[in-house]
Amino acid sequence: MNQRPDRRVQTMSPEFEVAPMSDPKGWRTPDQSVKAKAMQVTRALPIDAEVRIPVAGDFVFADLVVPARPSGLVVFAHGSGSSRHSPRNMLVAKELQRRQLGTLLLDLLTQAEEQRDMHTSEHRFDIPLLAERLVAATRWLRSEPELRALTVGYFGASTGSAAALVAAAELQDTVEAVVSRGGRPDLAGESLSRVSAATLLIVGGKDDVVIDLNARAYQKLRCKKDLAIVPGATHLFEEPGTLERVCELAGDWFVKHLEKRPANSVSANAMNLFKDRHDAGRKLAQRLMPYRGKPDVIVLGLPRGGVPVAFEVAQALHVPLDVFIVRKLGVPGHEEYAMGAIASGGIRVMNPEAAALSIPQSAIDAVAAREEKELERRERLYRGTRPPLDLSGRTVILVDDGLATGSTMRAAALAIRQQRPARIVVAVPVAAVETCDEFRREVDEIVCGMTPQPFRAVGVWYEDFTQTTDAEVHALL
Incomplete structure (x- = not known):
């Protein structure tokens, strides 16, 4: 079986697993992985890895991509019934990576929870649970030596946007920016007024009900905020050019609010910068x-x-x-x-x-x-x-x-x-x-x-x- 050495399933323990590729679209589950002897793994940037993040006695999978010189890192919260393999979120992540931002595409449910949810839908609207997963992922990032200094943002879609806002309200000293795509920020409830991260709400121009819900949530936010309407877009941004506009808006927002270049860190000539x-x-x-x-x-x-x-x-x-x-x-x-x-x-x-x-x-x-x-x-x-x-x-x-x-x-x-x-x-x-x-x-x-x-x-x-x-x-x- 062919393996990709640059893709590793990382845990918080010294043991690691190398996940062989099952098909071009995904990776095999841990029970199909090749076990390795316990050893200390030191990650060096850039990173392109599948990681395991501990949550309440279990773990969730995530795809971590970090460029060699990242200016921040964005954690993705998918919508109801979706996963880290959401094609729309993956497209946005590619744009952010192009702009030298790291991305963490996260499964909000464990495999056992996902199986139950497929039959009962009991977890997909559990905003407190989904927010807990974002908090756990953010704290995991803070525990990683190569990543702990990066500024963090959240990108949430549908119910994931509510989870992102609830988590951002809890981690006020950590999360710098939030972007919601076709989201339900109204489900964040009282947490909205406690969000300090700069927040951008993106809604399709033809998504009338969600526009109204976002407008109401927008009024409750007390942080730096903006609401962007994408003309001609419906809820899933399936119309030509609309998802690309989401990528552009999200990229601009995260670059503006996550990038913190140290003052006088390099000379103008060294980086081809203008002095002023x-x-x-x-x-x-x-x-x-x-x-x-x-x-x-x-x-x-x-x-x-x-x-x-x-x-x-x-x-x-x-x-x-x-x-x-x-x-x-x-x-x-x-x-x-x-x-x-x-x-x-x-x-x-x-x-x-x-x-x-x-x-x-x-x-x-x-x-x-x-x-x-x-x-x-x-x-x-x-x-x-x-x-x-x-x-x-x-x-x-x-x-x-x-x-x-x-x-x-x-x-x-x-x-x-x-x-x-x-x-x-x-x-x-x-x-x-x-x-x-x-x-x-x-x-x-x-x-x-x-x-x-x-x-x-x-x-x-x-x-x-x-x-x-x-x-x-x-x-x-």
Whole structure:
């Protein structure tokens, strides 16, 4: 029987078992495993192993994958009637691994419990029991020398999301982030108000009942939180592109809230980091020298982080600098989802996908009126009485400090297109390679200073990514 030496069934004891592969889809159970003599096993990163985690006199299986230089680790809690082999969770796990996050795909039930549950369904909705398993798995991680220093997050689907929130409430000093996919956070009950981990609730746009349950749970959360609606998705996110959107949202959330790079741990040159936004702007300007001194060129910075970068670009090119303000129009009741955007110059752009939500025009106008006030406030703050520059017939270089999903930049480019410029150039110091490629089809030119893989997040590529203040923007303009 062929064996895979890099896949080991690990326990808390010195004994270990090497699990031979039964078929391409899974691993044989312990009674089919090859026993080995007791010995101490020292795991070194990276890890790709099947592990056994002790729970109440028994154990549960889990698949552990940890890259060589992990920035955190996410424990997965599957939904009712599922297991660690959930194809949807496995797809999300692959995306997180791509972003240099470790993953632990966990069976929440022992084999004996799973057999009983198949006939009685007595365990799949036992949220306290499922939460206990997550707590046990997290404490097991903390007992492993190679893993104990990693920041921990939970990804829960369906009932698993309730278990994740209950466990996060218990382990407030350990769990940093939670993501729920099509979940039932309402089943976490009173634990919701005790969750301190940054929590993202992801729901399908066509999953009406679950949207309502998540909205109610969202109101009870007292932590940093967000609720994301995936347009066109039903409960299981089976529609084309919807599960990929879940992967993107979850990846961004975990990278943002789990990654903690030690201050001054490495030099900027050693990791190809920018010292700060001004350094990034100076380097980006070298890629834009063909536009130097041309009278029709104008540089626009997206506030706030894009303005210091744009300032250095404009200085190096000897061209005018201005700010272009974009305000998202959030769906009423789910403001994190953009139904459109407004921008400097009275521009309004609507998201075509939002039409499926059948939002009344009066509601759209009410949101737009509110955001217009904020846009006008920022216009006055940044620009004073100086009018915006005329973009008609000009080459516009639109600058930000980086592109992750590119949603804000995309809205800005669409809005600028309505002012009939001769050419739109999007320029950023760093971007996800996929996003950079998408923009090649949307603007006249895209300049991405570097497209590292894995990308992870914009801030990872800066030594100093301190938030830019309104006062700094005003001073630079």
